[in-house]
Amino acid sequence: MATSSTVTKPRDILGSSALRPDGAHKVQGSFEFTSDMHAENMLWGATLRSPHPYARIVSIDTSAALALSGVQCVITASDVPGKPTYGLISSDQPVFAQDFVRYMGEPVAAVAADHPETCRRALALINVVYEVLNPLTDPEDAVSGAHDPIHPDGNIIRHQRIIRGDQTATGPIVVEGEYVIGMQDQAFLGLEAALAIPDPDGLGVHLHVATQWLHEDLSQISACLDLPAEKVRLTLGGVGGAFGAREDISLQVHCCLLALKAGRPIKMQYSREESFFGHVHRHPATIFMRHHADANGKIIKIDARFVFDGGAYTSTSPAVLINGITHTQGPYKCDNATVDGYAVRTNNPPCGAMRGFGVVQACFAHESQMDKIAAAVGKSPVEVRLINAMVTGDPLITGQIMESVAPVARCITETDVIPLPEPLGTTVNELALPGGSGLTASRSNIVRGIGWGVSMKNLMYSEGFDDYATARCILKDGVASLKFATSEVGQGFVTLAPQIARSVLGVDEVIIEPIDTQIGSAGSTSASRQTWMSGGAVDGACRLVRERLFHHVGKMHDIDPLRLVIDGTDVVDQLGTFRISVADSSDGIEISETFEHHHRATEELDENGQGNCHTAFAFVAHRAVVDVDPELGLVKVVQIATAQDVGRVLNPLSAIGQLEGGIAQGLGLAVMEEIVMKDGKVRNPSFTDYLLPTALDAPDVIAVMIEEYEPQAPLGAKGIGEPPCISVTPAIVAAIRNAIGKDIERIPVRPQDICL
Amino acid sequence: MTVIVAKELTTALAALREHDDARLIQGGTDLMVEINFNHVKPTTMVSLRDVEALRTIRTDTAGILTIGSGVPYSVIEGEPVLSAIPALAQAARTVGSPQIRAAGSLGGNLGTCSPAGDTLPVMFALDAMIHLNTLDSSRVVSIHDFMTGVKRSVRQHDEIITAIDFPIVRGWQGYSKVGVRNAMVISVASACLVADLENANVRIALGSVGPTIIRCRESEAWLKSTQDLSAGQSISIDVANEFGRRAAAESSPIDDHRSTAEYRRHAISVLASRLLRKAYQ
């Protein structure tokens, strides 16, 4: 590398809008997603799924399928050599259903064959005799015990209450509501896919998979396969989005089992329809909230009851429940609370992680309540939120002290000063009105509304879990190589990690080694945590390397290493004139360091829901401007203004991408995205009928990043992935209510909820 | 699977005669979905893509625009259709996404014959005529006789829809479609209204609210008997709303995962009223 290169473009260090290394490939279609992978001699795998929400398996006959030419093997529950179940928190989900199927779409068997079409025919030849049972589909029946247990572990997955302060406190203002949140799908575009390659000796397997957490997959897979962990190796395949849906096991164990049984590589990939059955969804929830406030609208006490429908298996329901109930208050000060929360088991599809993780549901309820308080005391939505805004140092209803930077009032006021869009003129582009290309409305049919949503979101894992991250940095000849197991699901860690290395080490060239399980865990790409956690690990590893580099330079040039700093791409003596490029100074040596980043410890909640259970928090405000056609019940979100507490912006382009994408996802939940269920059956498992926002539905987004350096965070930056999608949903619904003057307590808001 | 790429209509017609299970494919935006979901498994496909004769827009007969069955929606959205049959251009614009509109066609919309097909209410409101050819015969069928039920028509296996005749009518016309998002959505309820100033009448046809497209003959007759529908007239809001109620009463929607019968009926009353007001404002 040249010793004195003229820098012609700004270096892609922290704070720059470095471009994604895979961006151009993705746009041009040359990026290899997991579903594009191929291996010599490969077979295809496919899954047989239950058509019933609840049934007893009387018998399974695979003989006809096995006899089909081209079929290599068929496996069922009896072919699972190790643990018959898996699960993130509780291992209660069977690899294949054995005695009972508990949701529509539950895997019953899998086949390996020479062609996907052969697989499809083979699945049709598997004869499963079911005794159909009466499904438990109403979560309240699980709470009340009205339905027999549908699983040996019972129908209540977790119950937790929060008791805080004066239980009898009340105030002159009392508002309440019962809020219903529908089942949202993560709807990532890159469908589930994996390629499993058995070891030549048949004693191990290498799985290429699109996942959010390689090491968690590894431990669950190896237990089911009954293989030691070192015999199962995972490499991250190209991932096309995740949003929580890749935290749980889907096809991983099936694919490995087929590969080991067939002795040949197996590729599995879901179709869009199968994907709707193959992963967990956002929990539908019913939340009752009653707020007691003083005449100014200051919150005195909150009573709440949460019921989360966890579906057939536990997944992350216990953690989603805790996130939900501990965010009852939202970003507002509250001294007294009585909260009761349930996560229950039903014969609906299993629910688990999705962007916002329990807080989305709570936020829709508390923000709807804030508007009711505002109306009751005759204040504006902004005023009532400012009166209640939490600050650093406030105790939460769990007794935990808010130690994070908490610029709640700033989020609100900075959003408030963002200019509103132009008022609707007399002549407008009809395509831009509610109804869009359907040309259903004229200007005179439309009314406009404005609504607010503000939220608090915990970052990282909670309740005593140590979700650390590991990274290694090797500096050699002026080039840094980074190794970590951090899943890149589109969030941009592969962009950020080199930015960190360039900033800390003064290198230009950074190589990212394969993302796999040949290093310690990075934890999950979820909970808005990877910039903080894996970012902290990469930063830590680079700093250790830098320290050793300074020692090396100090020794070579007889300078106290404590005087050395990185300046651009040089090592310089702060107190003298010495200067040498990082490339020259590391010529011929190799420095390797590994670092584990742990966040501060958290605690479990006690029986009254008290304890320091969360790691850190981030805040955001959203203001929605929405046009509504009240007669037809159609909606067009015109503008979202937002100010988000981000700590520090590390990559402006990446950051705005997270904000805009999250806003689109929250808009989806507000007005269209819902898995429609009837008697435990999914009615709309396709993108024809599960509607996602299009470009014509997407609003203008005007965003302000509030940069108050977070001292707890290794880079001063908070996680920014989840907050954008949380309070935008209630803001949009509030704007609809504001436009039509009618209360709406259910999301997504359907046309008939507005006009009938 | 054999794919016969016809360059001439006769090649395609002969292929249909020869192969009992042959399926025609134009844009493929319906058929490929069916095939990918394994709902149909043809062993022979006859592609009409390269049959230029099906891709023309002509005015052979005065007052009639004849649109080839293979003309893609992206063309129908613009001139000359936009000026001559604006409701059809609007319906074409509501179909799917730009990719779908670049491929999809009227022949395919008629071939599938779904009550949610967006161009069908326009054909019903305009009394369009469908040209059907076999190797040795041809016939012209009114759209009202063509569609017989949900995804059912009178088209025989060996017939190809070659073109659709749309009368050019003097007066306002429009197509409105309700869906739960602002673009690329299957219609929950739709309506096409045509004001025929020459004959002083109004015609309205409804989509997605019955097993076939519904022409609201009684509402049309009521309107004609109570209002002057010639040029320069206006319609009061009360009359428009009554017309909407009557049109809704002629619909027969169902509850499904996309919407409810109640909402669909309500939406029809709103659409019909608004369209009528626009026609006579």
Ligand SMILES: Cc1cc2nc3c(=O)[nH]c(=O)nc-3n(C[C@H](O)[C@H](O)[C@H](O)COP(=O)(O)OP(=O)(O)OC[C@H]3O[C@@H](n4cnc5c(N)ncnc54)[C@H](O)[C@@H]3O)c2cc1C
């Ligand atoms: C994402 C997506 C969105 C869509 N959105 C809409 C929408 O908003 N509104 C809407 O109405 N439709 C929609 N469709 C459906 C489809 O695009 C339309 O029905 C279109 O008109 C089909 O035309 P095609 O040329 O692609 O038909 P093809 O798929 O080629 O054919 C459809 C059927 O018609 C038959 N056929 C085709 N041409 C002829 C002919 N000349 N003679 C006889 N039979 C023939 C075929 O054999 C087949 O049975 C959508 C489809 C997709 C995939």
